[in-house]
Amino acid sequence: MEEKEYTGVLVFAEQKKGDIHKVAYELLGKGKTLADKLNCSLMAVVLGHPDINVKELVYRGADKVYHIEDEMIFSVPDEVVYAENLVELIKDIKPEICLFGATTFGRSLAPRVAAVLETGLTADCTDLSIDDDMKLIQIRPAFSENILAHIKSDNYPQMATVRYKEFDEADRDETNTGEIIKINALKSGNSLVEVIEEISNENINIADADVVVSAGVGIKSTEDLKMIQELALLLGGEVGASRALVETGILSKSHQVGYSGNRVKPKIYIACGISGAPQHLAGMKESGIIIAINNDPSAPIFKVADYSIVGDIYKIIPELIETIKNEELRVKNY
Amino acid sequence: MTIIVLIKQVPDMEKVKFDREKGRIDRSSAGTEINPFDLNALEAALVIAEKTGAKVAAVSMGPPQAEESLREAIARGADEGILLSDAKFGGSDVKATSSLLSAAIRKIGSYDLIIAGIQTVDGDTGQVGPEVAGILNIPHISNVESIRDFTEESIEVVSNVWEGQYLKRGKYPLLMTVTKDVNVPRLPNFKNKMKARKAEITKWDCSDLKEIIDESRLGVKGSPTKVKKIEVPAQSQREGKIFKDSSSEAVLEMLDVFKKSRVLNKEV
C-alpha cells in the first residue's frame, strides 16, 4: 500500500539569519491537528547554520526536527541549493504531507521541490483538513476570492504552500520533547546563479500592506503624524494619506490612497480624520475591514466603514496605541 | 541568443462576473487579454533582444482562440508565437501545465533565457514558472523587480524574495519570473499590429510532442491535484457599527479586531 510508504506531516521552517519565520509556528499549530487526526508524527525541517536554535520547533510541537546544517550555503535565498537538500530529505523520510509557508521564498522554492518529486502542489492555501479517506483537503481562494476551492492530491507527498497569518501560532511549551536530527548539507551548489548581495530597501509599498493607517488634513504637522506612524508600526502596516494631505506636503505622493494614487486592499484600513471624498473611497473601499475615526458624524467615510468611531483622532488614536502596547506587554509577561 | 516568454491568455478579471447562486464564473462579458504580468515578461525579453539581437519566442498553452494573444505578442515585437493546443491538454493543473510547457521548450531546442510573469491573474498560483525550471533542471530567479544589466551570457537582476531584495547574477540557461515593477510594457506600434494580424502561428498538439512527453503526463491524466468541491463563502457585509461618545468601548473592540486579524506586531 502506497499510504504506508508515506507517513508524517513535514513543515518547512524558513529561517533568515537564524530567525525562524513565524509562519513555521503557524504551520506547526495546524500541522499538529492534521498529525493527530492521521495519528502520525509532526516533523519540521530547517536548513541553516549549525548554531540555529532549532529546539524552539520542538517547543512548538514538532516530534522530530531535521536540521540540515551548513555554515554558508543557506545564508542566501538560493532555491537550487535549498531544493536539492529538501528533495533528498523528503525522498528519504517520505512524509505524507509537506507544508511550506506561502512567503516569497516558499512560493519560489516549493514548486521546484514538487517538480523534482513529480508530485502535486497547491498554492496559497487558507485552510487544511483531513478527509474521511485520510487525504489532505487543501482549501484555497480562487477567482478574486469569490470561491474557495477544495483540492485533493493523488500523489505523495501532498504538498501545499499556506498563507501567513491564517492560523494561530502553535503554543510554546518548554516541556515538550522531541528528537533533533542533524544532517550535513549536500553542497553541489548552484554554478549558474550567484547571490551578490542583499540590497536595503526603504521603498514604501502601501499597495501590498496588510494594514494601512491613513491620515487626512486633520493632521496639521509632521509632529502630529507621529501617532499615525506609531499606530501603523504597531500593526505592521504602512501609512497612507488623502489627496488633500499629500497636497500640504506633509506626506509624499507615494502614500496617497485614492483614484489618482494607490488603490489598496489591505486586511484592515484605518481612516483617521478622513472625510471620504469619492476620489479617496475609490482607492480603499475594497479593503477587508474598514475603521473610520472622524469627529464629523456626517462624513461620507462612515458609509463604507465597518466600524465608525465618531470622535477626535487626537484623543482616540493615542488611546488605541496605549491599549495595544498594554496588550503586548501583557502577552510578553504571560 | 534565444529568449522564450511564457504567456497565458486570461479573461479580463475586472469584467469577469461571478454568479453566486450557481457558484460559477461567467466569462461571457469579459474579453480576453494577455496575463498582465506576462506583458512585463515580454517587455523584458524585448528590451534584452533589442540590445543583443536575441530571437524572442512566445509560447502559450490554451484553446485555439489563445492564438490571439500570441498575435498580440508578435504585434509588440516577439519574433514568433507557438500555441500548444489540444483537447487532451484540458484540465491541466500546475504539474501538467509545467510538464507541457517544459516539453515544448525542449522541442524548441536551444534557448538561453525563459521569462514568465510572476503569476496569472486567473489561476493565481505563481507556481508554473519555478516548476518549469525544476523540470528542465535549470536555475530560476523569482520575483524579479528590476534588471540591472545583461549580456548574451548572463543577467543581473534584483529579486524580491526572502523578505528582502537580493541582487543576483545568473548565467544562462536560466528562468526568471518578473513582477509588474520590472518595466512598463510598450504598446504595439500600429504597423506591427496590422502585420501581426496576418502572422503565422505555430501550433503543436499532443502528437507533435509525443517524442518528448507521454500523453499520460498531460491534461487531466497528468494532473495529481483535483478540485473536489467549490465553496461559495457568504458575501461579507460591512459591520456598520457606530461608536459615538464611547471611545474606550471602541478602542477595546478595535483591539479585538486586530487580534482576530493577527496584525498585532509583537516584535515592537
Place this chain on the structure above:
Amino acid sequence: MNENIIRKMQEIVGEDWVVADLEKVGSYCEDETEKAVKPKVCRDCVVVKPASAEEISEVMKYANENRLPVMARGGGTSLSGAAVAIMPTIIISLERMNKIIEVDETSLTVECEAGVTLLDIVELFSKHDSLYFPIHPGDEGAQVGGMIVMNAGGVRAVRYGVMRDQVKGLEAVLPTGEIIHAGGKLIKNNAGLDLKNLLIGSEGILGIVTKATLSIKPKDKHIGSLLVSFENDTDAVKAVTEIFKSGIKPLAIEYMEKTAILRAAEDIGMTWPSNIGNVDLYFIVSERKEDDLYEMYETIVGICEENNAVESFVAESSKEQKTLLDIRSHVYPSMQKMVVDAIDAAVPIRNLAKYMEGINKIHEKYGVEISTIGHIGDGNMHNSILTEDAEKPECYDQIVDEIFNLIIECEGAITGEHGVGKVRNERLKLQFTEKELSLMKAIKSVFDPNNILNPGTAL
C-alpha cells in the same frame, strides 16, 4: 452663521447632517477653479446634507421666506467658480442622495439621484454585458446633478454629444420650494416649453436637480484607442479636420501637447507610451465588428500619416486603454499649480486651424506660456495660461481679451463646457446681444423671484 438658521437646518435634516464647524465647512465653500481667477471665498456658511428632495424643498422654502442665499454642491469639481460661496450661504451637499434607482434595459436609461458620482456610473456599467454610459465628462468625483446643471462635456462627446444629450428626464426643487418633473423616458415629447433643457446647463441658478434619468447606449463589442504623434500642432489640427471630412465619427478625439501629457503621467507615476513628437492625438473608436474597427484604424492612421504623423500606437486591452484615459484626465490636475486661467473655447471644427494660429500669435506676442489640451473632436480647446506660481502675468488682461476676441472671430463660444460660473460673466456680452441677455435674466427671475439660488452665477 446665524444660530437660528443652523437650528432650523438641524430640524429639517437631523443634527448629524448639518456641518457648521468652520474648519469642516471650508472645503465645501469652494471648487477647483484656478486661484488667480477664483472669486473671494466666504466661509461663513452652513453645510446641509439632505436625504431627499422633500428635505431640500423644506430648506428652500425656509430660505426663500427669509431671503437667504442657497448653493447646491455636488463633487466640487467645477472650474468656473459655480460652486464657490461668495456670501454667507446655506450650502446643500447632495452627497447622501447617491442611490442608483433603476437601469431600464428596454428604454435604455439609468435613473439615479443627483449625488451619484461619475465613478459610480462607470463602475455600474463596467461589468454590464452590453450597455454603458458613453460619455466621460472628466473628474470621476463629479456628481450627476452637477454634471447636468453644468452641462458637462469631457472626453467622449464626439459621437454621443455632451451631458445635455444624455438627460432624458429630471426632478428638481425650485428656489420657491416646489418639486418639479421634466421630461421622462420618452424619445418623442413635444408638449409645452422644454423646462428640462432650461435646467440643463443653468449652472444651478434655476433649481436644484435631485434626480435624473440618463440615456445609456449599447456597447460596441470592439473598442480600441489610437495614439498618434505629430511634430507640430498645424499637422495635428489638419489631420483632425481631414478625418471629419472622411465621414468618420470616433467616440473621442483628444489633442495634447506632449509636455503636458508627459507631466501628467509622471505626476501619477504612470508612463505615457509615446515620447517622440510634440503633439499627440488620442482617438477612442468602437465598432460592432473587429474588421470594421481595423478599417477605421487604417483610415485614421492613413490620414494622420498623410499629415506627417511620426508614430502611431494601438491600445486594446481595457487596462491599457484605461491607463491612457487616466493620464489624459490627469493633465489638468498635474498643472493646476501653474494655471492662471484655463480658457475653455469652443469653435466650429472648420475654424480650429484659424483658432490655433491665433493662439500661437498671442503666445509669441506676449511671450507667456500657453499650454493647449483639448477635446479637439468637439472643437473644444483648453488653452491654459501658465506661470510658475500661477500668479497673473503683467499683461494678463490684454492676453485674455485677445483670446476672447479670437474666439468670437472664430464664431465660437466663450465657454464650451466649464460654464460661465462666477468668472466669465463679463464676457457674456461678447457672445450675446442685450436682448438675449435680458431674456435670460427674466427667466431667472421667474424661477427665483428673490434671487436666492447661487446668486452671481451664470449671468
